[in-house]
Amino acid sequence: MPAAIGPEIERLIQLLARLPGLGPRSARRAALHLIKKREQLLSPLAEAVRVAAERVVTCSACGNVDTCDPCSICRDDRRDASILVVVEDVSDLWALERAGAINARYHVLGGVLSALDGVRPQDLSLDKLLARAADPAVKEVILALNATVDGQTTAHYVTDLLASLSVKVTRLAHGVPVGGELDYLDEGTLSAAIRQRTTF
């Protein structure tokens, strides 16, 4: 890049380009957009990123990210303490919370087992999960893992791990997504939806 872009702007572009979903070209567009919208966007973003860098921590109990530790979900007394929802990543926790799917506590594994990516059991937050699931207050562990090969492998591994405890282990239902059209669904989903049909 020639001298036309000063080092300060260049640095901003380079950092933005490392965000998922932004390449070099869209990072340039984003940087220019930020600079043009100084009052509405650039200054507020500077503040928001600074606050996040200073204050956001990972919850030592469940692996969620928040500005307090334990996180606000782990602190929330109104949540059902008898259910632990195991998710791969914080983004999955967010997705379940957006859906308002369940009012329980979570446990973020921080990944799934993967021979290809070299993710082994010791890379995941399994010891903490075992300790939490051993709490007599916990009656059920819901494995809310992705319905991918790695996700399901991990689900089986975690099920084996929890077998010695008196806790009930469940997993998400497979079936037709709400709003989904049968014609566009794969055979595996359709078979599962038939097998696990419910009375109308």
Add this chain to the structure above:
Amino acid sequence: MPAAIGPEIERLIQLLARLPGLGPRSARRAALHLIKKREQLLSPLAEAVRVAAERVVTCSACGNVDTCDPCSICRDDRRDASILVVVEDVSDLWALERAGAINARYHVLGGVLSALDGVRPQDLSLDKLLARAADPAVKEVILALNATVDGQTTAHYVTDLLASLSVKVTRLAHGVPVGGELDYLDEGTLSAAIRQRTTF
């Protein structure tokens, strides 16, 4: 959004979602990525955005963005002061600089005339352009505007505006893009490439 995402993270997501190229979902992914890569990405980005917010200004002469005013291009004595390259936006200036296409000065219009978008001549940096082009040192104004209807309308408007001056007004060549395949080009480009053919 329920309380699962704290207000600090929520604010970061909302601001990131306002960047071009990022929607709500990718903004969440980006925010989570930032939080996970605190040392490598979040803290440096906080610093880069802060520096940009504090120091980047718009050049009062040409409309470029830089940390000094006049910008480093306007200050650069090694640039050909006899040529002004008129562009719609700073991103176009950056594109020409990346290409190393010309070692001259620029003038950023800040948009193009558009009846649909309600952009009128007084919304563009035309007075400044007229004043700069009236400088006896300036011999040529290159209209490096997009080959769109609005871009070409603006080019004609600017040409009329500069007609009273003794400055030469040129525009970018139309033709086959380098690396382009004829079969994929539109008729307008092919006709222009034939009309403006050069000796081999």
